[in-house]
Amino acid sequence: MKRLILGLFAALVLVGCSNENSKTEPANEPKAKKTVVQEDGHDYQYDVVTSATTSTFGTKPDAKLTPEQKEKQMFWSVQPPIGVVKGHYYKNEGLFDGGNKGILELVTDDDGKLIHVEFNEFASENYYEPKYANASKRLSDYAFFQATNTRTDDTLVTWVNGITFLEGQMLQENRLDGNFETVKGSSNSARNGMMPLAAAMKDWVKKPFGFYYYGIAEPLGNGITARLQVVTKDGKITQVAYDEIFADRKTDITDTSLQNFYRQSKYYSLDYERETGDHFVETVDKITNQALKSQDLLRIKKQDSQTYTNYMRLAEKLQTEMK
Numbered sequence: 001m002k003r004l005i006l007g008l009f010a011a012l013v014l015v016g017c018s019n020e021n022s023k024t025e026p027a028n029e030p031k032a033k034k035t036v037v038q039e040d041g042h043d044y045q046y047d048v049v050t051s052a053t054t055s056t057f058g059t060k061p062d063a064k065l066t067p068e069q070k071e072k073q074m075f076w077s078v079q080p081p082i083g084v085v086k087g088h089y090y091k092n093e094g095l096f097d098g099g100n101k102g103i104l105e106l107v108t109d110d111d112g113k114l115i116h117v118e119f120n121e122f123a124s125e126n127y128y129e130p131k132y133a134n135a136s137k138r139l140s141d142y143a144f145f146q147a148t149n150t151r152t153d154d155t156l157v158t159w160v161n162g163i164t165f166l167e168g169q170m171l172q173e174n175r176l177d178g179n180f181e182t183v184k185g186s187s188n189s190a191r192n193g194m195m196p197l198a199a200a201m202k203d204w205v206k207k208p209f210g211f212y213y214y215g216i217a218e219p220l221g222n223g224i225t226a227r228l229q230v231v232t233k234d235g236k237i238t239q240v241a242y243d244e245i246f247a248d249r250k251t252d253i254t255d256t257s258l259q260n261f262y263r264q265s266k267y268y269s270l271d272y273e274r275e276t277g278d279h280f281v282e283t284v285d286k287i288t289n290q291a292l293k294s295q296d297l298l299r300i301k302k303q304d305s306q307t308y309t310n311y312m313r314l315a316e317k318l319q320t321e322m323k
Contacts, residue, residue, distance in 0.1 A: 032184045037165065042075060046157065046165065047184040051191075064153040074147050076160040077248050078139060078263050080217040080227045084321055087115050089213035089231050090204050092197045099124030102193035106176075107213045108205050114174050116213075117167045119194045121159065131270060138163070139245070139268035155185025162186025166194060177202040210234050216318045220244070220310060223253030228314040230297065230322070237295050240288040242311050243267040244280075283307045291315075297322075 032047040065073070087107040095101055100121055107116035120138045127133040132142055143158035152158065162183040169180050176198040182190045210233055217227040224244050231239040244266045250259040258276070266272050266280040273280060283305055290300050297315040302308070 035181070037168065039077065039164075039168075040079070042077070044075070044161065044165075046161070047155070048165070048181040049184050049187055050179060050181055061150050061153070063150045067148070070147060070153070070156070074152070074156050074158070075248070076143055076158050076263065077164065078160065078245060078265070079248060080225060080245060081116065081215075082217050082219070082225070084318075085116050085213065085215040086321060087213055088205075088208045089211040090201055090209065091211075092201050092204075094193075094197060096193040096196075097188070099126065100189070100193060102189075102197055104194060104197040104201065106201065106205060107215075112205050112207075114171055114176075114205070116215075117170045119163045119167060119197075121163075121189060121193060135270055136268040139243075139265040140270050141264055143263065152185065155183075157183050157185045159186055159189060162190050163194065166190050170198065175202075176205070211238075214318055214322055216314050216321070217245075218314060222255065223247040223258075226310045226314055228297075228311065228318055230318060232322070237292060237297075240291045240297070242284050242288060242314075244307075244310065278307075280307060284311075287311055 030049040030051040032049050035046050035048045037044040037046065085107060087109050090106040090108070091104070093101060093103045100123055103120045103122075105116075105118050106114060109115050120136060123132045123135050123137060123142070125133055127135075129145065132140070132145065135142055137143070137159045143160045146152060146158045162185075165183050165186075166180055170176060178199075180190075180195060212232045213229070214232070215227070215229040217225055219225050224246055227241075227243050227245060229239075229241045230237060246258065246261045246264055246266075247253050248263050250262045253259045253262060261269055261272055264272065266278070267284060272278065283303070284307065287300055287303075287308065291297050294300075297319045298312070300308070300312070300315075
């Protein structure tokens, strides 16, 4: 399951909102309101809107903040839900806005209640910055690329902020259709790509399709979290994905040579393999292909690699969950 992206979601709790944004906006701009979201001890302060905003794509206004100031003020999380997640699995995907690929994956309990919601987006093949063509906007360094643009000096948000905010609402309200609040400065992808995918699935989750999801994520104790995800169809393994995700904060990564990869995953990072010499993707692809072929997460040829050791640690636990 090379493109199964179910990573990273910790439930967001909306805890308050205040008066409308006092900044002067163009006449056609929706009014924004202040909203505070608490997640894993971090307070996110967002300007949120209830309709699409005017795109500033392609513009580069004068800088208002230094890179150091922005690094201190901007924060987003790419961490997956820790522990085991199991339930009925649904997936939808589609192209929007010039060829960007949106993906939505859902997990529900036996009553149809949403227990996991995760979006991802892969940039188009002809993306204006060639490095990010076909790249995961969630688990590569794409959000850092966004943060370097002076367009984010006012909003202080990235694609990841907007999507995790939307995921939190869907989980909290247990619905996929209708209008949602979106983060100003990160609303167009949510409204043009992600919300239509969700609305199309509103009736899907009313009954199981025969697909079942098993996922597990555990910290490795070094500022990296290992994650294994499996999808079955009528009991047969159809997808297997393994990844290792770096911490959201540099200082949590014990190996200082790896700290620059914070808020990225080894599988979807665009620079990790080149800079470290670790053939992580090749190793993982061999492991997951063997698991698919053997229909057994543990029937994997032994390898002398930390990746193999980390995978087997999670596979043993998940295999038990699948019995």
